Amino acid sequence: MSSNATATVVRTGASARFVIYTLLALFSLFYLLPLYVMVVNSLKPLSEIQSGGMMSLPEVWTLAPWKSAWSTAQIGVEATGLQPFFWNSIVMVVPAVAISTVLGALNGYVLTKWRFRGDTIIFGLLLFGCFIPFQMVLIPMARMLGLVGLAGTVPGLVFVHLVYGIGFSTLYFRNYYQQFPTELVRAAMIDGAGFFTIFRRIMLPSSGPIAVVCIIWQFTNIWNDFLFGASFSDFDSQPMTVALNNLVQSSTGVKEYNVHFAGAIMAALPTLFVYIVAGRYFVRGLMAGSVKG
Amino acid sequence: MGFLEIKNATKSYGPVKVLHETDISIEEGEFLVLVGPSGCGKSTLLNMIAGLEEITSGDISIKGRSMAGVRPAERNIAMVFQSYALYPNMNVGQNIVFGLEMHGVPKPEREKAMNEVADLLQIQPLLKRKPGQLSGGQRQRVAMGRALVRNPDVFLFDEPLSNLDAKLRVDMRTEIKKLHQKLKTTIVYVTHDQIEALTLSTRIAVMFGGHVQQLGTPKEVYDNPANMFVAGFMGSPSMNLFAARVALENGKAVAMAVLADGSEAALPFAQGSSFEKHDGREIILGLRPEAITDRDGADRNSQSVHFIDAHVEITEPAGSDTFVVTQMGGKEVTGRFRADVDVHAGRKFPFAINMEKAVAFDPKTEARIS
Numbered sequence: 001m002s003s004n005a006t007a008t009v010v011r012t013g014a015s016a017r018f019v020i021y022t023l024l025a026l027f028s029l030f031y032l033l034p035l036y037v038m039v040v041n042s043l044k045p046l047s048e049i050q051s052g053g054m055m056s057l058p059e060v061w062t063l064a065p066w067k068s069a070w071s072t073a074q075i076g077v078e079a080t081g082l083q084p085f086f087w088n089s090i091v092m093v094v095p096a097v098a099i100s101t102v103l104g105a106l107n108g109y110v111l112t113k114w115r116f117r118g119d120t121i122i123f124g125l126l127l128f129g130c131f132i133p134f135q136m137v138l139i140p141m142a143r144m145l146g147l148v149g150l151a152g153t154v155p156g157l158v159f160v161h162l163v164y165g166i167g168f169s170t171l172y173f174r175n176y177y178q179q180f181p182t183e184l185v186r187a188a189m190i191d192g193a194g195f196f197t198i199f200r201r202i203m204l205p206s207s208g209p210i211a212v213v214c215i216i217w218q219f220t221n222i223w224n225d226f227l228f229g230a231s232f233s234d235f236d237s238q239p240m241t242v243a244l245n246n247l248v249q250s251s252t253g254v255k256e257y258n259v260h261f262a263g264a265i266m267a268a269l270p271t272l273f274v275y276i277v278a279g280r281y282f283v284r285g286l287m288a289g290s291v292k293g
Numbered sequence: 294m295g296f297l298e299i300k301n302a303t304k305s306y307g308p309v310k311v312l313h314e315t316d317i318s319i320e321e322g323e324f325l326v327l328v329g330p331s332g333c334g335k336s337t338l339l340n341m342i343a344g345l346e347e348i349t350s351g352d353i354s355i356k357g358r359s360m361a362g363v364r365p366a367e368r369n370i371a372m373v374f375q376s377y378a379l380y381p382n383m384n385v386g387q388n389i390v391f392g393l394e395m396h397g398v399p400k401p402e403r404e405k406a407m408n409e410v411a412d413l414l415q416i417q418p419l420l421k422r423k424p425g426q427l428s429g430g431q432r433q434r435v436a437m438g439r440a441l442v443r444n445p446d447v448f449l450f451d452e453p454l455s456n457l458d459a460k461l462r463v464d465m466r467t468e469i470k471k472l473h474q475k476l477k478t479t480i481v482y483v484t485h486d487q488i489e490a491l492t493l494s495t496r497i498a499v500m501f502g503g504h505v506q507q508l509g510t511p512k513e514v515y516d517n518p519a520n521m522f523v524a525g526f527m528g529s530p531s532m533n534l535f536a537a538r539v540a541l542e543n544g545k546a547v548a549m550a551v552l553a554d555g556s557e558a559a560l561p562f563a564q565g566s567s568f569e570k571h572d573g574r575e576i577i578l579g580l581r582p583e584a585i586t587d588r589d590g591a592d593r594n595s596q597s598v599h600f601i602d603a604h605v606e607i608t609e610p611a612g613s614d615t616f617v618v619t620q621m622g623g624k625e626v627t628g629r630f631r632a633d634v635d636v637h638a639g640r641k642f643p644f645a646i647n648m649e650k651a652v653a654f655d656p657k658t659e660a661r662i663s
Binding site: 181183184186187188189190191192193197201202205206 | 396
């Protein structure tokens with residue numbers, strides 16, 4: 001009797017799982033459809049798209065749209081391709097992510113292990129900063145950048161993203177370090193380690209998972225940002241997102257959809273790359289502290 | 294002037310005073326145990342000695358040097374934490390020498406010190422392992438090694454054995470005691486376990502409610518508790534405390550305790566105790582279980598053993614002893630009988646009471662009378 005009952009349970013379990021996985025597979029196919037469209041259309045000549053074959057595989061495979069998008073496409077007034085703007089984005093993202101992560105870690109360390117009067121208020125204000133809509137700060141920020149002479153430059157953009165990023169990175173590290181045993185810090189103090197030595201030798205080596213979460217989050221946000229890029233950059237300091245927009249929006253000549261698709265994929269590749277390299281730590285980091293051990 | 298001197302030290306968090314004026318002074322090489330229930334201020338006091346908590350008022354000095362404003366690293370102390378607090382990213386060897394490295398000791402000397410300590414604690418094979426790969430007892434050793442290697446003036450132990458299982462705890466207790474006898478360093482040790490306190494210490498400070506209730510040698514604290522809290526806290530099973538009335542008969546004081554059947558038992562106090570002021574008054578009489586026993590188990594050296602017939606409520610055989618429960622002064626009173634005494638619940642049995650060991654407390658102030 002009982003073995004029959006278990007058998008039924010297993011069978012219903014299997015069929016239920018079959019339904020679930022089929023549905024999930026369909027959903028993911030649907031979700032991946034735009035990527036498919038982008039990839040196939042970036043690899044075919046423009047004539048094939050214009051003749052209405054959006055969904056079909058290319059008849060003639062070509063890398064020409066990619067080459068064009070990278071180095072020869074008309075962006076604004078000059079035919080430079082996306083290449084210089086890609087480097088603009090890299091030069092903007094790397095320091096912004098690095099500095100905001102390090103400062104966030106430092107803030108989290110202070111807010112949990114070197115508590116001071118009013119620290120919760122400071123933390124509250126930092127959190128509040130995370131949730132101020134971007135649009136609200138555009139004009140004051142433009143004025144600020146103008147005053148300090150960073151308007152229209154890549155360092156200016158780095159600064160803007162840094163200011164916005166610190167709130168989030170502090171939140172991540174504070175919550176992570178809250179779980180970190182304070183006795184370790186005290187032991188290090190008695191051992192004679194100072195503020196920064198404890199940070200560098202004790203805290204940072206144990207911060208891998210949360211650092212990955214923070215880096216992925218900041219990298220994605222800053223790389224994908226369009227509003228700040230469009231508002232605070234000059235033509236030669238534009239980030240990738242803004243340049244892509246200019247490529248697609250340029251009103252002269254024929255719309256080269258295959259080049260546009262190639263450019264859009266290029267703009268998305270770095271974030272994809274970061275997810276693939278560090279993604280498995282991402283889930284682990286988000287779960288960190290939720291389960292003991 | 295003691296080696297470690299705590300003078301009028303207090304600690305407050307805002308309006309809450311967690312440690313009241315505390316004076317403790319110990320000599321070099323002493324083993325001071327701060328014992329008390331949780332929240333009594335013992336860990337706070339330890340952290341104040343370590344410099345991890347600021348002193349609100351008063352002073353603490355080590356080797357005659359005031360510790361006011363001296364950072365933990367400069368006090369020449371070492372501490373073993375309850376959670377061991379081993380740095381998870383460093384291996385055992387690096388953990389042990391981290392303090393030396395921070396104090397700028399050159400590498401060859403660090404290695405030498407590390408090997409000495411590893412030999413002493415027999416953790417030589419573990420040096421390359423990470424703390425996560427060690428058992429509880431091994432972590433405990435490493436934590437002690439990290440403290441030992443510094444060769445500090447004072448060792449501070451914060452409930453170091455409370456995370457270990459019962460058997461290991463007893464082993465490590467013995468080991469700590471051996472280590473102390475060998476190295477003769479000054480130790481301040483916090484625990485809530487009164488047995489640890491009695492076995493390890495040369496001096497005990499019993500704490501409760503932010504006050505040091507009594508400071509003394511283990512024997513003083515056990516035999517002559519200053520108040521009812523100390524009497525009840527130290528010893529296992531704890532001291533029997535029950536109400537009795539003082540009567541003076543021919544100038545000799547007698548404690549009258551009501552038994553289960555309503556009759557009064559007369560228990561004359563030992564010579565030398567003075568109760569003139571308390572004639573006819575209620576007191577709380579304190580008798581340890583080993584002072585209430587069977588006829589043949591009674592202390593032969595005592596001049597003041599008295600016998601009463603009392604009703605046995607329960608017997609609890611515990612292997613080496615049998616604990617016998619009766620009623621006195623309206624309270625359950627436990628006596629420690631020899632294991633093979635033929636005693637049965639529900640009957641009367643002669644109890645031998647050693648009044649030399651009896652202590653008396655004021656029922657209102659809970660302080661010791663005599």
